[in-house]
Amino acid sequence: MTRRFLSGLAAGALVVLAGCSGGDGDSGAGLKMLKGALAPKQEAKLPDAAQLSALMQQSLQATDQPIVAVAIPKRKSIAVMPRIESNGAYATHGTSDRRSLTLKQGMVTATRGLGEDLMSSDVDAALALVRGRKPGSVQRVQRYLDGENQTVALETTCRVTPGATVRYQAGELDRRAVKVQESCKAQTTQFTNNYQVDAANGRILQAQQWISPLNGALLIQQLR
Amino acid sequence: MIRRSSKIAVAGLVAVWPCAGMAENQTTELTNSYGTPGGLIDMPTAEMAPVGQLATTVDHYDGATKTTLSFQVTKRLSASFRYSAVYGLVPGPGRPAFNTYYDRSFDLSFRLVNEGQYMPAINIGLQDMVGTGLFGGEYIVATKSFGERLRVSAGLGWGRLGSYNSIGSTGTRPTSILGQGGIPTYDRWFRGDVAPFAGLSYQLSDRVNVSLEYSSDGYDREVLDGITTHDMPVNIGVKYRVSEALSLGAYALNGTEFGVNATLSLNARKPAVNGGAETAPVPVAPRAPGAARDLGWTDDPQRPQTVQASVTQSLETEGLRLHGFDLSANRAHVMIRNPRYDMRPQAVGRTARVLTRTLPASVEVLTITQVEKGMPVSSTTFRRSDLERLENAPASEILAAARFDDPLTLGQRPALAEDAFPRFDWTIGPFLNFSVFDPDNPVRANGGIRFKGDYHIGSGFRASGSVSYKLFGNLDKVTIGPSNLPRVRSNVARYSLTDDPTLDYLTLAHFGRPAKNIYSRFTVGYLEKMYAGASAEVLWKPVNSRLALGAEVNYLVPRDFDQLFDTRTRNTGTGTIPEFNGHVSAYYDFGNGFHGRIDAGRYLAGDWGATVAIDREFDNGWRVGAYATKTDVSSATFGEGSFDKGIRIVIPLSWGSGTPTRTKTNTVIRSLSRDGGARLQVNDRLYEAIRSTHEPEMTKTWGKFWR
Incomplete structure (x- = not known):
């Protein structure tokens, strides 16, 4: 992080001189950045159980759309995200401060606005095994932008293993679910995703999926 | 339920960025006292920095301060610019007197052979290859790793790098300066005395590196002018890595001097956040099946205006400006100004998604024209059904389905938005103008306050002005x-x-x-x-x-x-x-x-x-x-x-x-x-x-x- 801070600062120092502007100008980019670099890193405060449950109830009442609770432990952040759009099999959920993620039948295929975003994924084979609660080996592709904004693909081979049956309780849901693990490996990296899949209909109720080094894993729970 | 999240095991997560793992051959982020990539003290090695690395090293010992900017151009080529102050150098005959001699120098190092299992990496390099050549020297050097921590280098040097205990010579090395300086000193390269040098660097821990070298630099000129003495050809050094960006070093030189340096490194390929941390775009809004056949809206004469208003507003949210707008039953052409996005595909991509959310369903062909300086400069055309279909596919697929045109080939330009012209942009802010690395002074600057304005009159005309008020500075010197x-x-x-x-x-x-x-x-x-x-x-x-x-x-x-x-x-x-x-x-x-x-x-x-x-x-x-x-x-x-x-x-x-x-x-x-x-x-x-x-x-x- 220090490197990032310093490089930010170095670039900032060169253009500290942003001042203010009017018209088309994107005002004060330099100042904004410098402030960001100098501001003490605030430890995000996680809501306590009561607050969270109130937030979920409120959100559930506010919309009849599908809705998920999302936690990013590594970033210490939690959000409740209603579905804001659906496109074929893909559902995009978003927050009012414009962070979003896209799910394909409950599995994350893309994120936006988190930084080091997952741009797109090929997960059909993994979806079939996970939803079917069947063991097997599949290929998974996740695409990112690198430091030069070029698309790079992370191709992994994943081993899917169904496990124990558990009770899944969240929001309006109280279901019997099967745990499914997906362990993925590539030459330079490895990660494990964990799912809880509805025992009756194969719906992914909970997904804990690795996204990127900056974000670590996302935990997504269906609330409706 | 969700409280468990923080306790969920993140087993098997590896914090290494999976895509940056391409092994580069025999690289280092360390720099030597000359600010060039390498783990030794004064002597060069065959190491290279990671591609895109821009390292600034400030090195000081009693006799000189050297500030070097080194850039790794490609995997095999490193280039360095150096500005040095040498204290107490005696001017040559006919040269003006000075207390401190300021010199600029330029180095290149090229990787001839990459390291293999048995083969060392081999570099050829030119040091201070332009101009007066005070630090001038050439070398061929090999470096081999033994395990993860130890690197051993050995090479042959000419010029300055061949000035101690030479073992032979290749021709004679001229001393006169070509032209008025500033010309490559090709007449000297690899000529004159040749001497061997060697060294090793050892990575003690993640942060600490120690090095030992046998130096072939006799510091002849410095000794002659009484700046330093040369007691032995052995130098030792230690480097401490404070962070990814900052390293500090200290070394003992020639048995008589003690030196320190600091290196600040940036890498062009390592931005603050890969892909950017900006907020999410709006998603594509796919049309309901069959909706595209509904042309009922075309009977409503007010509809194009309300559509335009909502496009304008949605683009504003993305930091974009609607410059021109043209809507027909199944085509739309928008012109945008983009004050925000340096990556232009992002401006076009965000505009395209806004359009899928705002245009009547029958509109199938979308053309987005970027406007710069009032000129339409580039048009990109998409089928709306492609945007709907490919939103979750790799970006290369929508690229393959997109068409680029010169806006002039697309017929009539869209009608200008009401606020397209006239328009006034202005900025007011402080400024700093630098003059750096002059032969007689390292840095000069003027600072003050500046007002700039652009009045966009229309039809391609623009009036622009800038007024500055200097508050301090010494550029007049x-x-x-x-x-x-x-x-x-x-x-x-x-x-x-x-x-x-x-x-x-x-x-x-x-x-x-x-x-x-x-x-x-x-x-x-x-x-x-x-x-x-x-x-x-x-x-x-x-x-x-x-x-x-x-x-x-x-x-x-x-x-x-x-x-x-x-x-x-x-x-x-x-x-x-x-x-x-x-x-x-x-x-x-x-x-x-x-x-x-x-x-x-x-x-x-x-x-x-x-x-x-x-x-x-x-x-x-x-x-x-x-x-x-x-x-x-x-x-x-x-x-x-x-x-x-x-x-x-x-x-x-x-x-x-x-x-x-x-x-x-x-x-x-x-x-x-x-x-x-x-x-x-x-x-x-x-x-x-x-x-x-x-x-x-x-x-x-x-x-x-x-x-």
Whole structure:
């Protein structure tokens, strides 16, 4: 992080001189950045159980759309995200401060606005095994932008293993679910995703999926 | 339920970025006392820095302070620029007296052979290869790793690196300086005494590296002038890595001196956040099946206006401006201005998604035209059903389905939005102007406050002005040396004398599209700090071409030193400033990270010649380049440096901030302001204004389309 801070600062120092502007100008980019670099890193405060449950109830009442609770432990952040759009099999959920993620039948295929975003994924084979609660080996592709904004693909081979049956309780849901693990490996990296899949209909109720080094894993729970 | 989240095991997560794992061969982020990549003290190694690494090293021992900027151009090529202050050097006969000798030097190191299982990496290098050559030396060096921690290097050195315990010689090494300095010292390379050197560096821990070397540098000149003594050829050093960006080092030199250094490293390929941390775009809104057949809205004469209003508003949210709008039953054409996104595919991608959410369902073909300087410069056309279908596919698929056109080939331009013209943009803020690494002073600067404004009149016309008020500075102390040419630039200091507000420029410009692939600019008024007059430019650049050709002609009158409204005589005592100058230019993007440019023509002082510029460009907007200008002025007439040359570094602010912005920092390190090979500095030359909106450039960062 220090490197990032310093490089930010170095670039900032060169253009500290942003001042203010009017018209088309994107005002004060330099100042904004410098402030960001100098501001003490605030430890995000996680809501306590009561607050969270109130937030979920409120959100559930506010919309009849599908809705998920999302936690990013590594970033210490939690959000409740209603579905804001659906496109074929893909559902995009978003927050009012414009962070979003896209799910394909409950599995994350893309994120936006988190930084080091997952741009797109090929997960059909993994979806079939996970939803079917069947063991097997599949290929998974996740695409990112690198430091030069070029698309790079992370191709992994994943081993899917169904496990124990558990009770899944969240929001309006109280279901019997099967745990499914997906362990993925590539030459330079490895990660494990964990799912809880509805025992009756194969719906992914909970997904804990690795996204990127900056974000670590996302935990997504269906609330409706 | 969700409370468990923080406790959930993140087993098996590896915090290594999976895609950056491409092993580079025998690399290091350490630099030596000369600021070049390598783990030893004074001696070079065959190590290279990671590609895109820009390291600034400040090194000091009693006898000298060296500030070096090293850049890893490619995997095999490293280039360094150094500015040194040597204390107590005795001037050579006929040279002016000085207390501290300021010297600029330039190094190259090239990887001949990559390291293999048994084969060491081998580099060939030239140190201080241009000009006076105080640090001049050449070498061939091999480095081999033994395990993860130990690296051993050995090599042969010439020049300075062959000055202690030589084992032979290859010819004689001349000592005279070519021209007026500033010329590659090719007559000396690999000539004279040869001596061996060797060293090893050992990585004690993640942060600490120790090194030991046998040095072939006898410090002959320094010893002769009494700056230092040389007791033994062995140096030892230690490096401590404070963070990824900062390293500190200390070393013992020649058995008599103690030195320290600090290195600050940036890497062009490592931005604050890969892909950016900006907020999410709106998603594509797919149409309901069958909805596209509904043309009922076309009967409502008010509908296009309400649609336009909602497009305008949604684009505003994305930081974009609707410039023109045209809507028919199944086509829409929007023109946008983009003050925010440096990666143009992102501006187009966000516009496309806004359109899927705002246009009537029957509209299938969407054309988005980018507008720069009032000119439509690039059009991208999509089928709406492709946007719907490919939103979750790799970005390359929507690229394959997109079409790029010169907006002029698409028929009538859309009707302008009401607020397109007239329009006033302005900024007010502080400024700093630097003059760095002069032969007689490391840094000079002026600072103050500046107001800039652009009044967009319409029909391609624009009035622009800038006023500065200097609050502090010492740029007026820049030496005005002798000149044998009309003083077109060398009296720059006189322009910094005034303490009153100055008019930096005040112009009326016209930007136009006279024909397909052709762009034009005509600027008249107070063009820059030193010159008023008129400047006309024309550029040929097809939207899908990596080649562009341009021409420019200028009529100039020198401005008065107070930079208000007066002009002064063309006669400068050393000659007469000609009325006309101009160039023809060729620009070419080699497509492999290199960009070349040639300008040939008549320069300010009436001299004829050409400028060659090569830039290493990164897709995120970083550029590190060098240029040289040679005109029919002889070295002797040109003066110190023999001909004009420089280095420039462009760093996009978005790289450091992680959010899109078109602001960039532009740093130029160049020869002194002399009169040969000098050009007019008019604003808004065409090529850079349009290039990033064209297909070859957009394609490079197309992944940003869906970001």
